[in-house]
Amino acid sequence: MTDASNEIDLTADTIAELSAAYRGEEPLYAVEQEQRETLPDAFRAGEFGRRDAEWVVRWYFRRHLGAYPDRERRAVEERFESNPFDDVIAAITSAADRVDDEGDDAGGDDVGGDDGTEDDGTDTGAVADAIATLTVLAGVDVGVASAFLAFLAPESYPVVSEREWTALRDRGALAEPYPDPPDVDAYRCYRSTCLEIAAETDHSLPAVTHALWRLRSDRDE
Template sequence: MELTRSLVETRAREYREREALYTVEQENLETLPGAFESGEYGRRDTAWVVRWYYRRFLGDYPDAERRKAEEELRDNDFEAVRSAISDAVDAVDAGDVAVGIDRLTDLEAVNVPVASAFCMFIDPDASLVVGPREWAALRTANELEQPYPAPPSISEYETYLERCRSLADRFDCDLWTLYRALWRLSA
């Protein structure tokens, strides 16, 4: 499969029309960046990001692993969560998503993929969530060579993000549009 601008646009439109979580995702992409920037968010907002990461698979992700991650997030001291998110916001704003990812992974239940979800909701113009489906779509399109590392390291995430940014530039779209297309392509 070759990725083209037309294919990305078509699949992103399909995502908007057919994916059950699109509306809530769009709402959170509009509200969470400002909330994380200003510090005007609560436990529910942070829990939503972790729930979203796993639940977007609509049952295809092992339920026990999803529940464990959701419970472990609640075990973190909320001030530690706020501190990690604040540090990640500063890092992403400074153009260093890797530092943001690193800081977020200090939290229980937050590995690189979940941290990438936080970074996407911190700044959807700077970061993109990573998971096996998005990675597989890029690999099928010969945009990534290695199979999905479960989970990826920060360095592997940086390679993924660099590739996604390059594709978004090539197709003149934002990262959220590219994500939606990759998700549909890997279905």
């Protein structure tokens, strides 16, 4: 993707305005920000409680404020709660290792080729490995895994759902409709797009996803 911020009219000023609206109007923002500040270290160290992990799954669905089907949401939450907590700890700390490995390997000269990196220098193998360690858990698909990764490494991994994806597609940055559920390749494409927008507009990755959340498709406006 080239000049993404111009293609979808997501300028630095637009992202600033939309992300400010997210901070001011989304009722879950305060606790989300608190968790974003505390969970990365806790997840890496394995020093978190069951409720911390369950909160991420609940946040992923409940931020829709009732728009997500309640029966489906409860079913996913219950499946996740059925996981032995030792397995949850192992999956999250393993994902943290994969995320940190990517950070160690990023920034090389050979990007966008056959070396397993994206054009932005990120390691696609690390992305797949991080997601794979999380999706072994009951109730965790790629979307829910992206929520865990967004709280493990907020500046490297964006959360994905139909709402953010569709905001990009409606503005020309993604070609395909939201794959429900997304697979690893779809997440890589989405992530690369978000990282490019963040770099071009000099905004944080959470600010970009907050702006996408606040956008409405033409049919919703």
